Amino acid sequence: MSSQPFQAFEPPGPAEEKPHPVVPQVELPPSRVHNPMTHTAVPTEAISDAAPSDPPASVAASNRPMGATGRPMPLFPDPPPRETHGPGRIIAMCNQKGGVGKTTTTINLGAALAEYGRKVLLVDFDPQGSLSVGLGVNPHEIDKTIYNLLMERGVTIDDVVLKTNVPGMDLLPSNIDLSAAEVQLVTEVAREQVLSRVLAPAIPDYDFIIIDCQPSLGLLTVNALTAAHGVIVPLETEFFALRGVAMLVETIQKVQDRLNEELEIDGLVATMYDSRTVHSREVLARLVEAFGDKVFHTAIARTVRFPETTVAGEPITTFASASGGAYSYRQLAREVLERCPGT
Numbered sequence: 001m002s003s004q005p006f007q008a009f010e011p012p013g014p015a016e017e018k019p020h021p022v023v024p025q026v027e028l029p030p031s032r033v034h035n036p037m038t039h040t041a042v043p044t045e046a047i048s049d050a051a052p053s054d055p056p057a058s059v060a061a062s063n064r065p066m067g068a069t070g071r072p073m074p075l076f077p078d079p080p081p082r083e084t085h086g087p088g089r090i091i092a093m094c095n096q097k098g099g100v101g102k103t104t105t106t107i108n109l110g111a112a113l114a115e116y117g118r119k120v121l122l123v124d125f126d127p128q129g130s131l132s133v134g135l136g137v138n139p140h141e142i143d144k145t146i147y148n149l150l151m152e153r154g155v156t157i158d159d160v161v162l163k164t165n166v167p168g169m170d171l172l173p174s175n176i177d178l179s180a181a182e183v184q185l186v187t188e189v190a191r192e193q194v195l196s197r198v199l200a201p202a203i204p205d206y207d208f209i210i211i212d213c214q215p216s217l218g219l220l221t222v223n224a225l226t227a228a229h230g231v232i233v234p235l236e237t238e239f240f241a242l243r244g245v246a247m248l249v250e251t252i253q254k255v256q257d258r259l260n261e262e263l264e265i266d267g268l269v270a271t272m273y274d275s276r277t278v279h280s281r282e283v284l285a286r287l288v289e290a291f292g293d294k295v296f297h298t299a300i301a302r303t304v305r306f307p308e309t310t311v312a313g314e315p316i317t318t319f320a321s322a323s324g325g326a327y328s329y330r331q332l333a334r335e336v337l338e339r340c341p342g343t
């Protein structure tokens with residue numbers, strides 16, 4: 001006799017369905033749905049007219065290898081140097097989720113743009129001060145921060161700005177003081193426009209002003225979106241990253257309607273991408289399906305070099321200048337320069 005306990009056979013209940021294991025349904029704004037396959041269609045006449053030495057961009061794209069986002073990866077040429085600087089484009093680096101690469105992208109995109117001769121001002125707009133720390137600044141040792149600039153009359157950008165070790169890149173640092181601003185601003189007149197007002201004098205001096213937002217959609221982030229010309233949304237390459245994007249887009253649209261008509265989404269950039277996994281590729285495909293050409297061709301791979309750069313207090317473009325991460329952020333910089341005319 002077997003000592004196995006008797007197991008009654010139970011037929012599966014008719015109503016019981018197994019939940020789908022991986023892919024959560026994500027609500028995305030329908031107006032932005034594109035079919036990625038149609039973006040890169042190349043007119044045949046363009047091919048027959050092409051001179052071999054000088055193919056049109058669209059033909060060049062069709063011959064290019066497939067990029068991480070499932071579209072042919074265009075060549076982004078080195079930008080021409082700039083003789084003069086400004087007026088600057090203000091970009092809010094924004095995602096209400098933490099740990100998605102906002103600060104990493106702010107530092108490294110900024111440093112790569114500076115390498116291409118652009119004058120860059122980075123604005124640490126997170127009370128955690130990670131951007132300042134990531135550039136080697138001790139947040140407890142700074143005399144004046146973005147908080148003083150926002151809240152105190154008579155404090156100017158010159159009183160707060162710090163030079164970084166990257167030539168052409170400056171920083172408005174922050175520390176925990178900024179968390180008080182979120183509360184104090186509530187009672188200010190035109191409370192959403194305070195950052196816009198204090199950054200205005202810097203616009204003529206810089207080509208890019210990049211605001212590293214805190215992980216929330218609170219008043220500080222609304223200030224950043226109100227001050228900005230464009231938004232870049234970094235997204236971790238995993239399915240749950242897509243959750244919350246709809247809410248972010250809704251906030252952006254509200255700011256467009258009520259505070260800053262000119263605000264544009266400059267693009268979404270996938271971070272922590274792992275080319276070896278089907279999962280990463282599927283997430284990127286979904287992203288392109290939902291946001292089409294707004295998704296940057298450049299995806300930033302997951303690598304331990306980024307946490308290392310934080311410890312070193314410098315961008316990857318100087319810390320590991322020849323690394324894949326440095327290459328990717330340079331390419332993202334060229335893509336941004338191509339997307340934003342006049343920069």
Ligand code: ADP
Nearest residue numbers: 098099100101102103104272301302303306307
């Ligand atoms: P956020 O500003 O959105 O909170 P961070 O840029 O601070 O995100 O990144 C969160 C953590 O992930 C940091 O420790 C950072 O070093 C690390 N990180 C960022 N980008 C990458 C990447 N591409 N690969 C691996 N780690 C990364």
Ligand code: MG
Nearest residue numbers: 102103126130
């Ligand atoms: Mg951050």
